[in-house]
Amino acid sequence: MNSEDTIAAISTPVGYSGIGIVRISGKKSFSIAKKIFHPVKSKINWSSSSFKMFYGWIINPENKQRIDEVLLSLMRAPRTYTREDIVEINCHGGPLPLRKTLELVLRYGARLARPGEFTERAFLKGRIDLLQAESVLNIIQAKTDKALEIALNQLRGGLSRKIYSLKDKMVDLLSLIETEINFPEEDIDLPSIKDKEKKFEEILRIITSLRKMGKEGRIYQEGVKVVIVGKPNVGKSTLLNTLLQQERAIVTPIPGTTRDTIEEMININGFPLTLIDTAGLRKVKNKIEIEGVKRTYSKIKEADIILLIIEGSSPLTKEDITLLQEVKREKTLLVINKIDLPQKLEKKELESFFPEKKIIEISAIKEINIERLKQKIAKFVNEEVISSSNGIVISIKEEEILKKVEKNIERAFKTLKERLPLELVAFDLKEGINKIGEITGEVTTEDILGQIFSQFCIGK
Numbered sequence: 178m179n180s181e182d183t184i185a186a187i188s189t190p191v192g193y194s195g196i197g198i199v200r201i202s203g204k205k206s207f208s209i210a211k212k213i214f215h216p217v218k219s220k221i222n223w224s225s226s227s228f229k230m231f232y233g234w235i236i237n238p239e240n241k242q243r244i245d246e247v248l249l250s251l252m253r254a255p256r257t258y259t260r261e262d263i264v265e266i267n268c269h270g271g272p273l274p275l276r277k278t279l280e281l282v283l284r285y286g287a288r289l290a291r292p293g294e295f296t297e298r299a300f301l302k303g304r305i306d307l308l309q310a311e312s313v314l315n316i317i318q319a320k321t322d323k324a325l326e327i328a329l330n331q332l333r334g335g336l337s338r339k340i341y342s343l344k345d346k347m348v349d350l351l352s353l354i355e356t357e358i359n360f361p362e363e364d365i366d367l368p369s370i371k372d373k374e375k376k377f378e379e380i381l382r383i384i385t386s387l388r389k390m391g392k393e394g395r396i397y398q399e400g401v402k403v404v405i406v407g408k409p410n411v412g413k414s415t416l417l418n419t420l421l422q423q424e425r426a427i428v429t430p431i432p433g434t435t436r437d438t439i440e441e442m443i444n445i446n447g448f449p450l451t452l453i454d455t456a457g458l459r460k461v462k463n464k465i466e467i468e469g470v471k472r473t474y475s476k477i478k479e480a481d482i483i484l485l486i487i488e489g490s491s492p493l494t495k496e497d498i499t500l501l502q503e504v505k506r507e508k509t510l511l512v513i514n515k516i517d518l519p520q521k522l523e524k525k526e527l528e529s530f531f532p533e534k535k536i537i538e539i540s541a542i543k544e545i546n547i548e549r550l551k552q553k554i555a556k557f558v559n560e561e562v563i564s565s566s567n568g569i570v571i572s573i574k575e576e577e578i579l580k581k582v583e584k585n586i587e588r589a590f591k592t593l594k595e596r597l598p599l600e601l602v603a604f605d606l607k608e609g610i611n612k613i614g615e616i617t618g619e620v621t622t623e624d625i626l627g628q629i630f631s632q633f634c635i636g637k
């Protein structure tokens with residue numbers, strides 16, 4: 178599709194609200210607005226007004242029918258979101274005025290924008306890079322304050338800055354090496370092996386820290402996965418319902434009630450958590466339950482945190498012990514449920530599996546210690562899952578690219594240490610730099626050339 182087109186869309190959600198916005202971007206934005214907008218008590222200078230708002234009516238030029246009473250904003254290129262002329266029409270927020278206004282806009286020369294096309298234009302015109310474009314989406318989709326804060330930081334270029342500075346360091350190193358390859362007998366200071374090794378180490382350190390930060394940021398965006406597991410009938414579904422404060426999962430005294438996994442989002446201390454209730458784990462023959470147990474195991478693998486539930490009202494069984502042995506202890510909290518009933522559990526037996534501070538006693542039904550459990554989860558998220566928040570999100574795709582870049586750098590570093598030809602070192606380094614370009618969406622060859630020649634004086 179042609180980016181010369183003028184595009185338009187309703188930029189606010191469908192439904193009824195105070196106002197709704199029709200947004201137009203492109204060369205014809207102003208001329209379209211001029212045809213359908215009639216200002217009240219003000220004159221518009223269509224060839225010079227910019228970043229001004231006007232009150233008036235949208236009127237169908239053909240039959241003079243009044244469509245809506247609106248506020249119209251004119252934003253002239255290039256200092257706009259898309260770097261093109263933008264008009265925003267603030268209509269009343271019902272579907273009808275918005276649709277009719279949009280119809281007029283389309284009739285007079287715009288075409289309907291594809292999803293994300295305004296942001297795509299901002300990217301194509303170089304106003305934002307790919308990372309920032311993605312963060313616009315994250316801002317829209319943020320589920321908690323923290324997620325929003327991170328997305329906003331990203332939009333301001335938090336990650337981009339880090340990635341560019343990483344790239345700069347790689348380009349810098351590559352240009353040193355290429356200089357050494359291409360001009361070995363020239364009279365310039367060549368870096369020692371030690372210098373180059375130091376630079377490699379620094380680059381690797383940055384990549385490692387970026388990948389770590391990315392994981393933490395993603396947790397804010399997508400939620401920490403908290404998986405509730407245990408043998409049948411210990412009260413897993415009851416706990417899910419209590420934490421959600423709604424009867425989401427079916428609870429019965431019959432073991433094996435939950436057959437499939439159930440996922441719901443909750444917010445604890447600003448952390449988005451995805452709570453996952455699972456089918457009770459036991460040896461089963463029936464096909465439905467076998468499938469349920471299989472799903473439980475796959476959820477355990479994905480979990481950031483496991484809540485392993487056992488019941489205080491009966492002694493430890495073989496099934497409990499199997500689970501206690503199987504789960505990854507670092508990410509597990511042990512929850513003893515049903516403390517409202519007479520207790521038959523030997524707590525001493527548990528101590529060989531879990532330190533006391535990772536054990537909590539609750540009653541899911543009587544809601545005893547639920548607040549404490551939440552605090553424990555929040556603390557756990559803080560300490561174990563997120564060590565420091567730094568306002569950066571890296572998507573799975575970007576992390577994969579970074580992983581590949583890391584491989585390239587490691588290989589180049591190894592080649593250097595083995596004193597193999599520098600051409601081989603340069604080759605892998607170059608590969609890594611090009612891959613970084615995939616994250617920010619830019620091409621790099623010219624950068625390298627520029628860097629190399631900037632080290633020489635003219636005429637040499």
Ligand SMILES: Nc1nc2c(ncn2[C@@H]2O[C@H](COP(=O)(O)OP(=O)(O)OP(=O)(O)O)[C@@H](O)[C@H]2O)c(=O)[nH]1
Nearest residue numbers: 409410411412413414415433434435457540541542
């Ligand atoms: N007394 C008491 N009973 C509870 C408590 N929590 C759950 N129960 C009861 O234990 C039984 C099983 O509860 P569920 O929540 O269905 O247990 P589950 O672990 O999801 O069971 P499955 O889905 O079969 O694996 C129900 O009768 C609940 O009412 C509790 O804290 N105290």
Ligand SMILES: [Mg+2]
Nearest residue numbers: 413414434435
């Ligand atoms: Mg259940």
